[in-house]
Amino acid sequence: xxxxxxxxxxxxxxxxxxxxxxxxxxxxxxxxxxxxxxxxxxxxxxxxxxxxxxxxxxxxxxxxxxxxxxxxxxxxxxxxxxxxxxxxxxxxxxxxxxxxxxxxxxxxxxxxxxxxxxxxxxxxxxxxxxxxxxxxxxxxxxxxxxxxxxxxxxxxxxxxxxxxxxxxxxxxxxxxxxxxxxxxxxxxxxxxxxxxxxxxxxxxxxxxxxxxxxxxxxxxxxxxxxxxxxxxxxxxxxxxxxxxxxxxxxxxxxxxx
Numbered sequence: 001x002x003x004x005x006x007x008x009x010x011x012x013x014x015x016x017x018x019x020x021x022x023x024x025x026x027x028x029x030x031x032x033x034x035x036x037x038x039x040x041x042x043x044x045x046x047x048x049x050x051x052x053x054x055x056x057x058x059x060x061x062x063x064x065x066x067x068x069x070x071x072x073x074x075x076x077x078x079x080x081x082x083x084x085x086x087x088x089x090x091x092x093x094x095x096x097x098x099x100x101x102x103x104x105x106x107x108x109x110x111x112x113x114x115x116x117x118x119x120x121x122x123x124x125x126x127x128x129x130x131x132x133x134x135x136x137x138x139x140x141x142x143x144x145x146x147x148x149x150x151x152x153x154x155x156x157x158x159x160x161x162x163x164x165x166x167x168x169x170x171x172x173x174x175x176x177x178x179x180x181x182x183x184x185x186x187x188x189x190x191x192x193x194x195x196x197x198x199x200x201x202x203x204x205x206x207x208x209x210x211x212x213x214x215x216x217x218x219x220x221x222x223x224x225x226x227x228x229x230x231x232x233x234x235x236x237x238x239x240x241x242x243x244x245x246x247x248x249x250x251x252x253x254x255x256x257x
Contacts, residue, residue: 082212167194
């Protein structure tokens with residue numbers, strides 16, 4: 001049996017489970033909110049073209065209105081100023097859209113502290129238990145934040161001091177960019193950086209360092225709790241938008257059961 005035949009057999013027989021890591025995309029999907037004077041992304045919406053009526057008697061279809069960074073989406077390097085000459089989303093090699101994933105679970109600590117920051121020591125502890133991060137793969141950071149994804153207010157978790165969501169420390173972001181063999185970082189929050197990362201030095205270090213190194217971000221993932229620490233293979237399929245800084249993305253994980 002060929003490798004691909006084995007894959008199909010595993011999918012049909014239940015030996016391989018397909019786990020959807022994508023948030024449903026609708027007008028209710030939480031979006032990032034920036035303070036003035038910065039411009040915000042669009043909320044997703046549908047504009048009906050026809051629905052079995054005089055505009056089109058036998059068909060139903062819509063125009064979609066959305067931002068590149070709405071819902072579960074991929075950040076291409078060119079999204080950030082540190083990689084403004086880098087790849088746009090259409091230029092990402094297809095071989096990088098199918099990759100292994102490591103899952104680091106910090107959900108208990110985030111439950112106690114929504115401002116939790118991943119540190120290099122956390123990465124070292126994970127590797128001591130599970131082995132090195134996957135060459136050419138993803139690091140997914142499980143925080144449990146997807147449980148908040150049905151509420152814009154709970155998802156952004158903002159008060160008078162700004163948003164309070166977990167993320168990555170400055171030192172860990174630099175290490176993931178320069179030392180880790182991964183192609184990118186995936187999170188359950190609205191962005192790869194912590195809510196208070198605007199006040200870090202440099203601001204938004206995960207964007208600054210990881211995208212600056214030509215790596216990628218995946219955000220607003222769901223169901224990371226269903227993945228093992230190692231062994232899953234992830235398919236991340238953004239739209240190949242020419243000149244695009246990112247794209248809404250369907251993210252699937254293949255898991256052996």
